Amino acid sequence: MAAARSDRAPRRPTISDVARRAGVSTGTVSRYLNGGHWVSAESSKLITRAIRETGYVANSTARQLRTGRSGTVAFVVDEAPARFFEDPNFEALVVAVGDALAARDRSMVLLLAGDAQSAARAETFLVTSGVDGAVTASAHPEHQLFERIQAAGIPLVNVGSPTGLEDRIAFVAADEREGARLMAEHLIAQGARRIAVIAGPAHSPGGTLRPDAFTAAVDASASEGAAPVVIGLRHGDYTVESGRAAARTLLAEHPEIDGIFAANDQMARGAIDALREDGRSVPEDVLVGGFDDSAFAGTEVPLLTTVRQDFGRIAEELVDALDKQIDAGVRTNVIVPVQLVVRDSTVRPGS
């Protein structure tokens, strides 16, 4: 092969080239590339210089041949920075995925997309930087993040069900349907009969799976007396303010509401604000349930009944699923169990 190859044919510098130039063993270079354990300061200096001089760059193809992985995973969140910092779920996820990777001595880089241009820049970075895979969250279809990453041949696992692409994109998700079902049965058991739903944006599981499963469970319920019914549904964008606006509209249209299910905790908080402004008490007049068990669900008054997502477990499964795809090209979908957490917002005093 080597003899037949024209001199113009590209050959990437290898770890051996770096070792030769630095005057150290390939094992030392390998240890350096895998985090620097047991590499002296002097060797580190020689190796970094040799990497610069040879133009060696780790990329997923080259490093996979050697170690099966490149050592770095990109976490791509398709939201603008302001929205990213506003939603406590992203914090929980970033911390959990970072921890899961660090426990395996691997690193995470975080990219925020949030619009088509940023998604294009993210794609370029993923292709050229040599990360060995991507975890994606909150992908907006119009930014074509999945298509871009898949076209670039980069292993990809999404957090949450990728609406409409479940058969093409690997994902790890909480058991959305089960969570919504548990919440429906709980609200009905607590006496709610005329229930409104505040859903998330249509591109996300909270905009489809959660409200659909909730409505199906309400329709299927066999309760005594008046049959429970979902009397109205509005979409929010997961912010407190959108939950407040949706609840206001729902209250104006259906003053008889006695229960609200919001597809995340922040919109549930907004609904509670709107109910208060309308002179109604939670839980005395209206029961309110959220989703996620995010920060503050269990600390702000009224303490919020919600469905707990286990972000630690989700992060572990994400890294496992990504590894399976990197190592064996296998696409896996994982559903992680959820848990109903009952607090004050759905339990009437004395009930």
Added chain:
Amino acid sequence: MAAARSDRAPRRPTISDVARRAGVSTGTVSRYLNGGHWVSAESSKLITRAIRETGYVANSTARQLRTGRSGTVAFVVDEAPARFFEDPNFEALVVAVGDALAARDRSMVLLLAGDAQSAARAETFLVTSGVDGAVTASAHPEHQLFERIQAAGIPLVNVGSPTGLEDRIAFVAADEREGARLMAEHLIAQGARRIAVIAGPAHSPGGTLRPDAFTAAVDASASEGAAPVVIGLRHGDYTVESGRAAARTLLAEHPEIDGIFAANDQMARGAIDALREDGRSVPEDVLVGGFDDSAFAGTEVPLLTTVRQDFGRIAEELVDALDKQIDAGVRTNVIVPVQLVVRDSTVRPGS
């Protein structure tokens, strides 16, 4: 050169190799690499496949020769994720730096270090991924982040003055001394005479520059009546809770305190909590001033007097300083003006 070179000598695949393989012009590949403008979906597909097949990887050395930059800057924050999300300054900085880069059609990746192992992993990533420079924030000396990045030959600009390394590390900082001086003069003008200081950690400007400049300004003040004096100083770690603990200790040691300067707004909030718990009113009994004008300084009661850092301007200067280092190897330090923002926490009613 080509003829004399041994067949084993590494030659990195170039943008021309990619263009030839993809059957498109080098200009098209270049546009693709710089964000995908004016590149058809079909060409994008061919180019990503060619990049995979040739093993082309953009790295700072190679791309610098061509365009002067690689297109991606790493923002390395030397804090654990939980701390990163807790401090509103990081949000402000990440948003501002991301915006400043996006406006120049360049991308940002975010790395959280927070311990020596993570810093080592960050170094490896920076060396092998081909980012063209790093912006660092909140470096803890024991993690040796500056040393690692500099040894790797990667252009570097720090946010804030790099304590003890001002002559070796390029930085962009708010005018810490001027801000502390303005706050000292304001507190004295408002009547404070026995002032306590809550400083940040010793490795950060808020642990050294701000308290030192504040104390110097108090010592130099020529006021009528009793001479103002800094009667006590405690260090916190920038969290609300640490400000509360520091204020408690200071109040126990010096019950006569009538003014507190905290080196950031969150510690100022903690101090206000401690004063309330001690039965003292702000501003009636004790004046409190912070630093940063971070989110909530102007919305939570009492509205907080503080020193405003212009994060948008800081971000612009960071990108400019990094470019000068990438393009010309020039290390620049930039001091950005600050502004005293007077609100309720230092203005006694009727004064």
